Amino acid sequence: MIRILLLGLFFYFGFRLVAALARMLFHRPAAPPPARRQQGEEMVRDPQCGTFLPRSDALSAMVGSERHYFCSATCRDAFRGKG
Numbered sequence: 854m855i856r857i858l859l860l861g862l863f864f865y866f867g868f869r870l871v872a873a874l875a876r877m878l879f880h881r882p883a884a885p886p887p888a889r890r891q892q893g894e895e896m897v898r899d900p901q902c903g904t905f906l907p908r909s910d911a912l913s914a915m916v917g918s919e920r921h922y923f924c925s926a927t928c929r930d931a932f933r934g935k936g
């Protein structure tokens with residue numbers, strides 16, 4: 854019988870602990886993501902939607918005789934279709 858009581862207490866305090874942790878997590882303001890990018894990385898502009906993004910993240914494509922950088926294949930295809 855004492856075992857069941859101990860088990861009950863264990864779950865009760867376990868639940869309290871989890872609830873407190875969850876409260877802490879949900880009330881904490883979102884921290885900015887860690888800066889994983891190297892400083893000074895070249896930013897390029899998507900000519901289709903105007904978004905600036907790091908060149909390593911951009912999709913590059915030759916359109917005509919010029920190289921352009923895009924945020925997504927959708928923009929690239931749209932830009933190609935336009936030109």
Ligand SMILES: [Zn+2]
Nearest residue numbers: 899902924928
């Ligand atoms: Zn875009």
